[in-house]
């Protein structure tokens with residue numbers, strides 16, 4: 001079977017995870033990754049066997065560092081069927097013209113504005129919209145986490161209104177520049193936050209408001225979700241719906257923090273302690289007077305990774321049925337182990 005050729009532009013937190021996830025699939029392969037600086041991640045990429053590309057102005061610095069470069073980013077785009085842009089937020093937009101010129105299909109990440117591509121993507125909610133598409137944005141870690149809960153509850157019970165409070169991690173574990181170190185930062189002060197409208201790029205029919213606070217932690221985001229239902233239901237109904245979703249992990253056994261979830265990821269042998277699934281605290285689920293209350297934790301570094309894999313399959317028409325794609329991706333990654 002000929003494998004689809006995938007390149008990753010921007011081999012950082014998300015890019016390196018997407019590259020490794022692509023490598024695990026039977027129907028696609030990584031044919032190049034790009035870095036702007038010859039740092040430790042670039043060195044490890046080469047050690048892992050990825051062909052390394054860079055910007056024309058950076059080739060010399062890689063050579064000086066003794067790292068073999070296979071060509072420029074433009075050279076890399078010419079050998080692939082699709083590029084996954086994992087450059088930092090708001091940088092991806094500057095690559096659009098280059099992708100258009102070369103005529104390659106492109107996926108951007110949630111750090112870009114929704115206007116970068118005509119389609120914003122979630123594997124369960126709108127896979128079919130991305131089928132055969134040329135330009136798609138996989139929404140952010142927080143929006144992906146919200147979609148995975150709101151979509152099935154709306155389909156099965158009906159949602160009148162969602163209110164979501166997001167306690168966001170201040171930075172990723174390897175990030176030495178972000179914060180806060182000792183504060184809770186309103187992000188933004190003016191309400192609501194952009195997360196509700198971002199969910200509406202996938203599910204425009206959902207009435208949702210959101211607010212967000214940045215906290216001094218690197219492990220995960222924590223969501224407090226409140227939703228008004230259309231129909232009568234109880235907490236058991238909600239648990240039954242959520243525990244049968246392909247990318248939701250019910251958290252039990254006395255776990256009451258993001259730190260313990262990450263420890264659990266380490267204990268079950270997850271690479272980079274990644275938790276690709278939403279981690280829903282089962283005992284937090286309560287339904288009172290037709291309203292849901294619940295907590296979930298979202299591993300910001302990894303939850304969008306399986307969505308990128310499904311998005312590749314949809315755009316390259318490798319699989320028409322989203323359930324089958326989700327199943328293939330989950331199996332290859334070991335999701336729900």
Ligand code: NAD
Nearest residue numbers: 010011012013014036086087088089109110111141300301
């Ligand atoms: P990152 O800073 O960890 O990695 C970005 C990589 O791109 C770095 O390796 C950098 O060297 C490289 N780069 C920078 N400019 C480049 C250019 N012009 N060409 C090629 N490579 C370039 O960023 P990240 O956290 O992986 O974020 C990538 C995207 O994913 C952003 O849109 C972000 O909003 C989104 N995202 C991030 C997270 C997260 O928690 N980190 C979660 C979900 C989505």
